[in-house]
Amino acid sequence: MENTNTKKLGKQTVKLNNPPKIVATYSIVGPKEGEGPLGKYFDEVLNDDLYGKESFEKAESEMIYTAITAAINRADLTEEEVDYLFAGDLLNQLTSSSFAARKLNIPFFGLYGACSTMSESLSVASMMMDGGFADYVVAATSSHFSSAERQFRFPLEYGAQRSPLAQWTVTGAGAMLLAKEGDFPEVTYITTGVVKDYGIKDPNNMGAAMAPAAVDTISRHFKDTGREPKFYDAIVTGDLGKVGKEIISKLLLEYGYDIRENYFDCGDMIYDDTVQNTDSGGSGCGCSAVVSCGYFYKKMIRKEIKNMLLVSTGALMSTTSSLQGESIPGIAHAVAIEFNNIEGR
Amino acid sequence: MENTNTKKLGKQTVKLNNPPKIVATYSIVGPKEGEGPLGKYFDEVLNDDLYGKESFEKAESEMIYTAITAAINRADLTEEEVDYLFAGDLLNQLTSSSFAARKLNIPFFGLYGACSTMSESLSVASMMMDGGFADYVVAATSSHFSSAERQFRFPLEYGAQRSPLAQWTVTGAGAMLLAKEGDFPEVTYITTGVVKDYGIKDPNNMGAAMAPAAVDTISRHFKDTGREPKFYDAIVTGDLGKVGKEIISKLLLEYGYDIRENYFDCGDMIYDDTVQNTDSGGSGCGCSAVVSCGYFYKKMIRKEIKNMLLVSTGALMSTTSSLQGESIPGIAHAVAIEFNNIEGR
Known part of the structure; x- marks a missing residue:
């Protein structure tokens, strides 16, 4: 149908x-x-x-x-x-x-x-x-x-x-x-993720496990909306960390999307590994929550950026599934947030 | 506002x-x-x-x-x-x-x-x-x-x-x-639950823990829609079991709603305790799922009942919360399902 x-x-x-x-x-x-x-x-x-x-x-x-x-x-x-x-x-x-x-x-x-x-x-x-x-x-x-x-x-x-x-x-x-009302950043498009699993089994390497889902959702978002990466001031993944961030920048290039100039990962931003010993970066539901609610929302309110594509990323394993030898399914949901009511734009 | x-x-x-x-x-x-x-x-x-x-x-x-x-x-x-x-x-x-x-x-x-x-x-x-x-x-x-x-x-x-x-x-x-289309049972009203916790701490007595939430959602549904219990051929809770079922029938009477004639609990229906040793009845997400998808949906399709209020009930504790001495919060969501395109009604 x-x-x-x-x-x-x-x-x-x-x-x-x-x-x-x-x-x-x-x-x-x-x-x-x-x-x-x-x-x-x-x-x-x-x-x-x-x-x-x-x-x-x-x-x-x-x-x-x-x-x-x-x-x-x-x-x-x-x-x-x-x-x-x-x-x-x-x-x-x-x-x-x-x-x-x-x-x-x-x-x-x-x-x-x-x-x-x-x-x-x-x-x-x-x-x-x-x-x-x-x-x-x-x-x-x-x-x-x-x-x-x-x-x-x-x-x-x-x-x-x-x-x-x-x-x-x-x-x-x-x-x-x-x-419903108000002169504030607004949610304009939503691209919902499908579960992707490329066989990563190491629960200490969640960035790699979640990367295929992020690539799928982001490329799907551009395809569905007809937008290009440069449309967004910030394309923001949740917590791929250093490892996953590198993977998806490369993979998206293969899909014809170059996000490298305006790409941020909340997990990569929230700590300074050189002094905080956080290894590959931050993770957890709270990671993209506080970086989007704190840093990016305020950037938008202060009119320092006018829009973002928030792509929180999840690794859907449990301790039981890992102990039973399962690989780690990943998912990513993208939400476009725009604040266009900026005078002079 | x-x-x-x-x-x-x-x-x-x-x-x-x-x-x-x-x-x-x-x-x-x-x-x-x-x-x-x-x-x-x-x-x-x-x-x-x-x-x-x-x-x-x-x-x-x-x-x-x-x-x-x-x-x-x-x-x-x-x-x-x-x-x-x-x-x-x-x-x-x-x-x-x-x-x-x-x-x-x-x-x-x-x-x-x-x-x-x-x-x-x-x-x-x-x-x-x-x-x-x-x-x-x-x-x-x-x-x-x-x-x-x-x-x-x-x-x-x-x-x-x-x-x-x-x-x-x-x-x-x-x-x-x-x-969107078709001559099938349809979802007409949704009453979403708030979390209720009356201090029950025994994780083996989930029926009692969930009962206040069920009472709250069901009475709220009647109040909001103006419907009376007799409107429904079946008011169906999820898995309150024998204990919880009795509690909510009594409590709802105090709110002025007598559901006793058309009230069913999936947990009470799915087993025969006299031969199956299931104590207080069935529970689990699957309980109201299979009883609603199996029994009640088929009753509706066969035109043996024309509507139901499905009220699945959840006990929101974890093993950790119980070990830490927390009581058990409950929630119940009600969905009205109606099949009125029955000839002769």
């Missing part, structure tokens, strides 16, 4: 006819992220990554709760006015998000896309807005170095040696508040 | 102006579910819950893959024609769904709502359809007794004693295929 939907551009991309506006964001990070090169762009930097709680998991949940409520406050709204919360995180059964939602009287949809969750939640939230189901929606996600290490790898107390290809899970949470 | 959205009815409910049609469903279950009272309603009953795979996790993933592809085939479609897949499951990091999606070239959004995932995925999928973003969408979920036992409780080999309040995780997967 023929695709009769006018919003659809090709198989994976939709155009939003009523682009939702990102009227507020909030980013909260741990001490290490605050000491990194983007530290001054984050709204809140913790002195202690336990955040006054008795476990790292409870701290992470409190961080995403803070990000959500602060974004709502910044938009001069109350939680009663928010129609939906779309949120997810890395913890088993999404407990950071669910326990934060427990304190909020907001209809809640939990999402899981591993480290792609910022653009996944923003995608679904934006479509809900454009579809006319909501006036205000929050998209949020979080991760925490210490809760992720003990869940996915080893308790920190073991002092296990890190692989040089390993990435450092970002301690951070980010939230975006979407509204 | 005033809510200006015409699709919204109150805080939590939306009306679908272009109700998507559920043109096909598929349900696949394990041997125990096949031997239960609803056995003949399931599309496929496995002889062996390993499904020819080398682990229960891989078997579960293959089951959801089968449900998705079979639903697509039944609708005479190819996977290329399906715009989105919304799926999730109980396994850490949603590996059943993600590894199934890996074999499908369909844009994929992973969702997690614990055992509420059938109505969660159906809710989001339906809003995407109504919003004009898709022509065909699949909503799916799965669970597996043996993968859930070893992840959440104990490896089966331990022979741990079960609590009489415990439920039995359903081995099963269900998928629904939504389309």
Whole structure:
């Protein structure tokens, strides 16, 4: 049957006819992220990554709760006015998000896309807005170095040696508040990822595992929209890190897209490996969340960039799937955010 | 600010102006579910819950893959024609769904709502359809007794004693295929749940933990839509089991809603405890999935019932949150499914 939907551009991309506006964001990070090169762009930097709680998991949940409520406050709204919360995180059964939602009287949809969750939640939230189901929606996600290490790898107390290809899970949470009106950056196109698996089995090399998905989604976005890489001031992947970043720049060239001049990777930006010992860079849902909510959103509001393509990337394995010898499926979701109401442009 | 959205009815409910049609469903279950009272309603009953795979996790993933592809085939479609897949499951990091999606070239959004995932995925999928973003969408979920036992409780080999309040995780997967056109049951209203936590801490008593969320969502649905319980031929909760079922019938009476005459709980229906030793009944994402895709959908197609309110219910804890002394947050999402094109009505 023929695709009769006018919003659809090709198989994976939709155009939003009523682009939702990102009227507020909030980013909260741990001490290490605050000491990194983007530290001054984050709204809140913790002195202690336990955040006054008795476990790292409870701290992470409190961080995403803070990000959500602060974004709502910044938009001069109350939680009663928010129609939906779309949120997810890395913890088993999404407990950071669910326990934060427990304190909020907001209809809640939990999402899981591993480290792609910022653009996944923003995608679904934006479509809900454009579809006319909501006036205000929050998209949020979080991760925490210490809760992720003990869940996915080893308790920190073991002092296990890190692989040089390993990435450092970002301690951070980010939230975006979407509204119908306002002179703010808006979500214009969404390219939803398909799962790609090229057989990488090393859970310490997630950048390589996620790269094929990023290449697929980004090239699909350009093909579906007819845009060229140079259209965007910033093409921003989530957490491919140094390894994955290099891979996708090369692979996209083979597809005829040269993104090298305006390509950024949140995982590559958030730490300074020369002094912070973060190996291949940052990772985790929180990585692209805080870099997009903190650094890039502010760049847009300050009119230093006018648009970006946010492509959060996720590695969809579990410890069980890795132990059972499975390779690592990857996914990437792309969201075009544009702020064209800039005088003089 | 005033809510200006015409699709919204109150805080939590939306009306679908272009109700998507559920043109096909598929349900696949394990041997125990096949031997239960609803056995003949399931599309496929496995002889062996390993499904020819080398682990229960891989078997579960293959089951959801089968449900998705079979639903697509039944609708005479190819996977290329399906715009989105919304799926999730109980396994850490949603590996059943993600590894199934890996074999499908369909844009994929992973969702997690614990055992509420059938109505969660159906809710989001339906809003995407109504919003004009898709022509065909699949909503799916799965669970597996043996993968859930070893992840959440104990490896089966331990022979741990079960609590009489415990439920039995359903081995099963269900998928629904939504389309714009056709004379099929359609999704008309969606009431999205907020997270409720009344302090239940016993992970063996999930029915009691989820009951407040079910009561909240069901009473909210009636309030928002103006409908009475008797409007529905079947009000169907996911997996409250014997304990939870009794609780919510009583609690809803206090809200002025008597659902006792047309109230069903999938967890209460799927096994015969007198011979199957399933204690408080079935649970798991797969429970409301296979009972809605199998039993209730077929009842509707056969014109034996004309509508239902599907209220899948989720307990949002993890093993870590329980070990850290947290109580169990619950959530419930309600979806009204109606098939009014019945001659003579």
